[in-house]
Amino acid sequence: MWSPLLIFAIVIIASTAEWHEEFGPWVIATKGEVWPIPKTRTVKDHFYILRPGFTIHTVRRNCDILKDAAERYSAIILAEARTARQEAEGRRRKLIRNNPLCKGTLQRLEIRMHTPCNENGQHWPSLSMNESYALHIKESSTIAVLEAPTVWGALRGLETFSQILMPSGDGPTLIVKCQTILDEPKLPHRGLLLDTARHYFPLHDILLILDAMSYNKLNVLHWHIVDDNSFPYQSIRYPELSTKGSFHPSMVYTPKDVQKVVNYARLRGIRVIPEFDTPGHTKSWGESHPELLTPCYDPATGKPNGHLGPMNPINPKVYTFLRSLFTEIVSVFPERYIHLGGDEVRFNCWASNPSILRYMEAHNMSHDFATLETAFVFNLLDILNSLDASTIVWQEVFDNGVPLPPTTAVHVWTGFWMFELAKATKAGHPVLLSACWYLDHVAGGGDWQKFYNCDPLGFPGSTEMMDLMLGGEACMWGEFVDKNNVHSRIWPRASATAERLWSWAPVDLENASKRLEEHVCRMNRRGIPAQPPNGPGFCVT
DSSP states (O other): OOOHHHHHHHHHHHHHHHHHHHHOSOOOOOSSOOSSOOSEEEEEEEEEEEOTTOEEEEOSOOOHHHHHHHHHHHHHHHHHHHHHHHHHHHSOOOOOTTOTTEEEEOOEEEEEESSOTTGGGTTSOOTTOOOOEEEEEOTTOSEEEEEESSHHHHHHHHHHHHHSOEEOSSSSOEEEEEEEEEEOOSOSEEEEEEEOSSSOOOHHHHHHHHHHHHHTTOOEEEEEOOOSSOOOBOOSSOTHHHHHHSSSTTSOBOHHHHHHHHHHHHTTTOEEEEEOOOSSSOGGGGGTOGGGEEEEEOTTTOSEEEEEEEEOTTOHHHHHHHHHHHHHHHHHOOOSEEEOOOOSOOOHHHHHOHHHHHHHHHTTOTTOHHHHHHHHHHHHHHHHHHTTOEEEEEHHHHHTTOOOOTTOEEEEOSSSHHHHHHHHHHTTOOEEEOTTOBTTSOOSTTTHHHHHTOOTTOSOOOHHHHTTEEEEEEEEOOTTOOTTTHHHHHTTHHHHHHHHHHOOSOOOHHHHHHHHHHHHHHHHHTTOOOOOSSSSOOOOO
């Protein structure tokens, strides 16, 4: 008769063996697979060899974006060839020259664009940019062809071409299978929010994040540049904002720094959307301009308690200041959209201020502070509209009943997000989703799957409502990250978000795990310190 303890031990061993068989000893990475997965792909067994003489060539149309991309990806391919040598030296070589499936040497990749880079506003990436492309590697030609309507599609196709290359196992050569890829993104806004106010990130790290974004076909850097904790944006008109509001004089982003970020992003087909959150999250503004904020009062004594709350919505000078600052912002950032924030406005300070209470009574607001917020946002939207800028707000602005222009996008980050998306789109507003992609909500290694399982179109609604879904953003809030851990926190979690926003394919976690294993190694070889996605494993770098 078996004892209960022995039975328990057998169950544990069996379950452990089952887990080991399913998940271990490691996920076997794919070779030559694409992240995010393309819309359609047909792969054949025949392949070509890429040798050191391989080139990327642009047919007829060219510009600085494409020239820079050709040089960048030529260097990436050369680095992959060096890695292929290391891998071949570490294993028994497998000669491919006499393989009957080998069609010979691929001579070059030709990029054929339908329109010039600078035609129809293509000089800068935008929400409406066309990122579609077609990649053809035929058995009958030693020239691969990348076709794209625009330079932005050419950039995405170049990234895909760089990902389908594989080590040959025979020295410093790569191989690529004959195939046809037809691809385009599911959603136009595929972003990453970076918070540089809770911790300062050196310029080098921001540029490295932009590199990684391009490797994942993300196309929006939402730069949450200022907040309560610091004001690192060095304003041209109001330099005192960063002089007094930043963590340290060395921890600011100068106009030259901002331009470098914007131009670096442009060359990778990435939009930079700045966020200057108001009327809350503005404590750092008050370090140099306390007159912009609301004096808070002690309810017991009726006297100021020394604290400052959100911006003072009844002070006309606030709007004069904001008009001047945002006039500068729209000239510094070429992007048409500006994120105005509007989240987590605490009403208790407004409720304690006698001047605000008298104003509300005189205007028959009956202590409805959401109405006061409405007045503030209305004035701010009027300023941005006069500057010909489009706006994005956090969902609280919409939830509080602020009458928004129909073009203002509502950014959903909390609550029952499917209901929030349905409510905002039913009201006719474009929407962005972030609620299920908060990268600071860490559940341990391998938690990319919870981000992958989130479907941005998984909310109830009509076709017209679905058409208002612009996309979404993975959010890297900065309370507990700095330059030492930000990259491993973002990647590969944001890679999961990127695939859900780009790809039309249904969720397949087993397939995604294998492809993500390859993609993380690929990012590691390119200098991105992404963390392992699936547990035990290795990368040849």
